[in-house]
Amino acid sequence: MLIIDGKKVSLDLKEELKTGVETYRKATGKVPGLTVIIVGHDPASQVYVRNKAKTCKEIGMFSTVIEMPSDTTQAELLEKIQELNNDPAVHGILVQQPLPKQIDEFAVTIAIDPAKDVDGFHPENLGRLVMGELDKCFVSCTPYGILELLGRYNIETKGKHCVVVGRSNIVGKPMANLMLQKSDATNCTVTICHSATKNIPHYTLQADILIAAIGKAGFITADMVKPGAVVIDVGINRIEDPSTKSGYRLVGDVDFEGVSAIASAMTPVPGGVGPMTIAMLLKNTLHSFQRINGL
Numbered sequence: 404m405l406i407i408d409g410k411k412v413s414l415d416l417k418e419e420l421k422t423g424v425e426t427y428r429k430a431t432g433k434v435p436g437l438t439v440i441i442v443g444h445d446p447a448s449q450v451y452v453r454n455k456a457k458t459c460k461e462i463g464m465f466s467t468v469i470e471m472p473s474d475t476t477q478a479e480l481l482e483k484i485q486e487l488n489n490d491p492a493v494h495g496i497l498v499q500q501p502l503p504k505q506i507d508e509f510a511v512t513i514a515i516d517p518a519k520d521v522d523g524f525h526p527e528n529l530g531r532l533v534m535g536e537l538d539k540c541f542v543s544c545t546p547y548g549i550l551e552l553l554g555r556y557n558i559e560t561k562g563k564h565c566v567v568v569g570r571s572n573i574v575g576k577p578m579a580n581l582m583l584q585k586s587d588a589t590n591c592t593v594t595i596c597h598s599a600t601k602n603i604p605h606y607t608l609q610a611d612i613l614i615a616a617i618g619k620a621g622f623i624t625a626d627m628v629k630p631g632a633v634v635i636d637v638g639i640n641r642i643e644d645p646s647t648k649s650g651y652r653l654v655g656d657v658d659f660e661g662v663s664a665i666a667s668a669m670t671p672v673p674g675g676v677g678p679m680t681i682a683m684l685l686k687n688t689l690h691s692f693q694r695i696n697g698l
């Protein structure tokens with residue numbers, strides 16, 4: 404069974420982006436700039452935001468982190484986003500999720516200028532993706548990272564049956580629509596399963612490419628997988644484990660041990676899809692810089 408190594412691919416990709424950033428810096432004297440807003444003190448979000456800023460620095464991009472208190476109002480956050488929309492040095496704007504409950508995520512998503520929405524969450528970007536305008540939109544980083552992994556591991560997609568389990572706006576829906584696109588890198592027949600789907604194994608057993616984005620530890624078991632399938636695990640679930648130093652360990656939505664005996668290729672957790680999310684965010688930020696500067 405082939406392990407699809409997202410950690411390694413993300414490192415390769417970051418090296419390529421570093422070269423790209425340096426080339427544009429020499430040619431224009433400018434570098435891409437990403438601003439990340441974090442509201443509140445969610446520990447996992449703080450780690451992700453720190454990693455985003457650190458990775459920007461490593462590849463020569465400019466990054467700013469704006470920390471806002473947990474009791475920030477929606478109006479205050481929208482005002483900050485407006486400032487960033489108008490700042491020409493900012494090519495990418497991202498508001499880390501989840502947000503505190505007093506803030507409506509959708510209102511925030513639509514406030515970000517679609518031309519700077521490097522998360523690819525804005526309805527204009529999702530709409531363009533659905534309509535096949537991939538070169539004129541930002542694709543949500545996790546699905547985009549999965550596409551990059553499939554491409555770099557030469558996994559055949561054309562005419563294959565891709566089953567996506569999960570229908571979130573940031574993973575399941577964009578993922579399914581990407582795999583549906585008419586292109587050499589996609590062109591699948593796509594099925595989406597979700598919490599109201601009756602008999603999920605009936606569908607997953609037909610999948611040549613199975614993408615699990617449910618958010619439930621070990622949900623996909625070996626008896627739900629067709630022999631030889633390619634299995635992509637998007638889940639990042641913390642489960643208690645007193646034998647580890649932290650007291651927990653990370654597991655995916657797929658029972659790795661059981662499914663790895665059946666699948667032909669699989670992403671691990673950690674080290675699979677997760678690391679690609681930040682790499683693709685930086686790829687989107689570089690694209691934004693290119694578009695804004697007409698490069």
Ligand SMILES: Nc1nc2c(c(=O)[nH]1)N[C@@H](CN(C=O)c1ccc(C(=O)N[C@@H](CCC(=O)O)C(=O)O)cc1)CN2
Pocket residue numbers: 451497498499500501522544545639653672673674675676677678679680681
């Ligand atoms: N505005 C956004 N908010 C959130 C996003 C997002 O794309 N945009 N995604 C997630 C969090 N996230 C990035 O923000 C993210 C999650 C996981 C990883 C990752 O590298 N995971 C590692 C394990 C890391 C660990 O030890 O915890 C792995 O899977 O190997 C990167 C980024 C929600 N919010």
